Amino acid sequence: MANCMVFHTQIASIMEVLANAAVAEICKLVDDDYAVFRLEITQSRKENRVLRRKLLELKVARERAERTMRERVLTSRPSSVKILDRYRGISRGEGHLTGGHRTIVKPAGHNTWRDDQPITVDEGSGTSTQHIIIIESAEAAGPGVKQERSEGEDPRHSRDIHTGVSGEPPVATEDPTTTPAHPSARRSITEVSGTPNAVLKSEAETKTLTVTHRLLHKGSDHRSDPERLGLGRLGCPPAPGSEYLPVFHHRQRMVHSHGDSDVLDTGGDDPSYSYVTKMDPGNMPLGLETQTGLSRGDRNNYSSSIYTEGCLDKKGEVIVVDEVTVKVEGDAPPTWNADSHLGDGHSQGRDFLDYRESLETDLNVATRSPLHSFRDQNPVSTSMGPSESHSRVLFDEVLNSNDRARAQAQRRGATSGNIKEKRFLCMFCNKGFSCLQKVERHQRVHTGEKPFSCTQCEKRFSRQDHLKMHLKVHTGERPFACTHCGKRFSERRYLRIHQQKNHSTL
DNA sequence: CTGGGGACGGGGCCC
DNA sequence: GGGGCCCCGTCCCCA
Numbered sequence: 001m002a003n004c005m006v007f008h009t010q011i012a013s014i015m016e017v018l019a020n021a022a023v024a025e026i027c028k029l030v031d032d033d034y035a036v037f038r039l040e041i042t043q044s045r046k047e048n049r050v051l052r053r054k055l056l057e058l059k060v061a062r063e064r065a066e067r068t069m070r071e072r073v074l075t076s077r078p079s080s081v082k083i084l085d086r087y088r089g090i091s092r093g094e095g096h097l098t099g100g101h102r103t104i105v106k107p108a109g110h111n112t113w114r115d116d117q118p119i120t121v122d123e124g125s126g127t128s129t130q131h132i133i134i135i136e137s138a139e140a141a142g143p144g145v146k147q148e149r150s151e152g153e154d155p156r157h158s159r160d161i162h163t164g165v166s167g168e169p170p171v172a173t174e175d176p177t178t179t180p181a182h183p184s185a186r187r188s189i190t191e192v193s194g195t196p197n198a199v200l201k202s203e204a205e206t207k208t209l210t211v212t213h214r215l216l217h218k219g220s221d222h223r224s225d226p227e228r229l230g231l232g233r234l235g236c237p238p239a240p241g242s243e244y245l246p247v248f249h250h251r252q253r254m255v256h257s258h259g260d261s262d263v264l265d266t267g268g269d270d271p272s273y274s275y276v277t278k279m280d281p282g283n284m285p286l287g288l289e290t291q292t293g294l295s296r297g298d299r300n301n302y303s304s305s306i307y308t309e310g311c312l313d314k315k316g317e318v319i320v321v322d323e324v325t326v327k328v329e330g331d332a333p334p335t336w337n338a339d340s341h342l343g344d345g346h347s348q349g350r351d352f353l354d355y356r357e358s359l360e361t362d363l364n365v366a367t368r369s370p371l372h373s374f375r376d377q378n379p380v381s382t383s384m385g386p387s388e389s390h391s392r393v394l395f396d397e398v399l400n401s402n403d404r405a406r407a408q409a410q411r412r413g414a415t416s417g418n419i420k421e422k423r424f425l426c427m428f429c430n431k432g433f434s435c436l437q438k439v440e441r442h443q444r445v446h447t448g449e450k451p452f453s454c455t456q457c458e459k460r461f462s463r464q465d466h467l468k469m470h471l472k473v474h475t476g477e478r479p480f481a482c483t484h485c486g487k488r489f490s491e492r493r494y495l496r497i498h499q500q501k502n503h504s505t506l
Numbered sequence: 507c508t509g510g511g512g513a514c515g516g517g518g519c520c521c
Numbered sequence: 522g523g524g525g526c527c528c529c530g531t532c533c534c535c536a
Contacts, residue, residue, distance in 0.1 A: 437523060438516080445515070459513095465526060466514065473512070493529065494511070501509080 422432025424439040428446035433439040441463060444450070450460035452467040456474040461467040469491070472478070478488035480495040484503045489495040 434517085435522070437525090442515075462514080464524095468526085469514095470512075490511075492527085498510085 422434050424433045424436055425431065426433070426439055426443055426446070428443060431439075431442065433442060444462035448462075450462045452461045452464050454460070454467060454470055454474070456471070459470065461470060472490045478490050480490070480492050481488045482495055482498055482503070484499070487498060489498060
């Protein structure tokens with residue numbers, strides 16, 4: 001019996017030892033497998049990064065090759081064809097802003113725009129669009145008819161210039177998934193591999209997008225041949241002999257209201273009134289991911305700066321150099337819904353906010369452009385950074401909508417009979433105006449410039465009279481009273497409507 | 507649904 | 522011709 005007990009005890013101890021050994025072995029195996037698994041995961045991640053990088057490089061190389069091919073085709077056109085690489089951009093603040101432009105830096109702590117309008121930057125929304133404006137001169141065509149064409153690298157981005165023939169406004173389409181090709185963009189991708197969007201979207205600072213623009217004239221040669229381009233319905237339709245003056249004069253100024261509309265001062269030199277910040281090249285977005293359906297209130301906080309640049313053809317025409325400002329303010333995404341541009345006369349502001357265009361650059365394109373040499377020679381447009389096509393793409397999108405607007409303007413011109421008096425043309429939509437102020441005022445619709453700022457609510461307006469009207473909101477001024485019921489209104493028309501509806505029988 | 511009101515663009519007038 | 526101002530129409534939002 002005692003032996004039996006001892007035996008059982010020994011068996012139990014042996015079992016315990018064996019169990020412990022088994023557990024230890026299992027744990028060892030699990031640890032080994034886990035280590036191997038982690039190693040495999042790490043290697044897989046590395047491979048993914050490498051593959052991703054290679055994919056991006058392949059896309060960039062392919063896009064550059066396509067651009068090169070297109071550019072060669074364009075540069076091999078007959079001498080009558082003028083290739084204008086318009087709206088080449090200086091962007092990201094790394095390009096020098098010249099030609100009278102004042103770099104305005106948003107001071108820290110002075111936030112004149114709301115923060116609820118993020119400029120979202122999407123890595124995958126970079127585009128590969130190269131737009132080349134072609135102005136083909138042909139005196140035989142209708143005088144004053146100017147034709148511009150923009151060719152896009154990506155057919156999904158390109159405008160169909162022949163839509164002008166069919167009378168259908170060209171529709172710009174965007175593909176936010178196009179791979180960016182900008183070197184800096186690629187650098188950013190590499191640096192933030194894994195979560196580039198998160199990094200880029202964290203940018204909430206105001207972006208300044210600049211493009212320098214020059215328009216070329218050679219006497220009457222700025223007119224183009226719409227028929228040869230198949231664009232007979234596009235372009236402005238001036239009467240023969242009439243002189244049309246595309247207006248490029250946009251002054252960057254910032255005017256604040258001090259409650260009295262008569263007291264307005266330009267704040268362009270005053271940093272406290274500035275509203276444009278320099279872009280951080282290191283944080284340069286690969287593209288602008290835009291939003292649609294912004295409210296009107298959001299529109300008021302939109303701004304960006306675009307300096308447009310025309311080009312000189314080899315004959316050396318007269319150059320009209322000027323600048324246009326498109327303000328990207330606060331977090332508001334610069335959007336431009338080209339489709340709605342012809343919709344109604346009030347959609348321009350929304351158009352700009354609906355602008356949906358990714359930013360992408362291509363140094364090859366910039367350096368190989370036949371106009372690039374001219375640009376380099378011109379002191380007005382120097383130091384075009386590698387991001388210049390960011391702005392160019394932005395501005396080309398403007399042009400996309402401009403073609404439709406131009407077609408609309410032409411249709412209006414065909415029906416209106418007093419186009420002779422409207423000598424001042426909008427450089428964006430070719431709409432004619434009778435005086436310079438009107439066209440300058442109108443062009444703010446396209447540029448988004450809002451130089452008149454309300455000090456009460458920081459809202460900005462493109463027109464002083466609008467600011468004046470807006471101030472009544474704060475002052476509560478209701479100077480127009482109904483003689484029948486005593487109800488007061490801020491504007492006369494409200495009183496008139498009120499009286500028509502409520503007291504028409506009196 | 508309706509009215510009030512804000513915002514905005516075009517046109518016209520006046521100085 | 523430039524600048525300012527006003528009027529008007531339209532869109533949109535909101536109560």
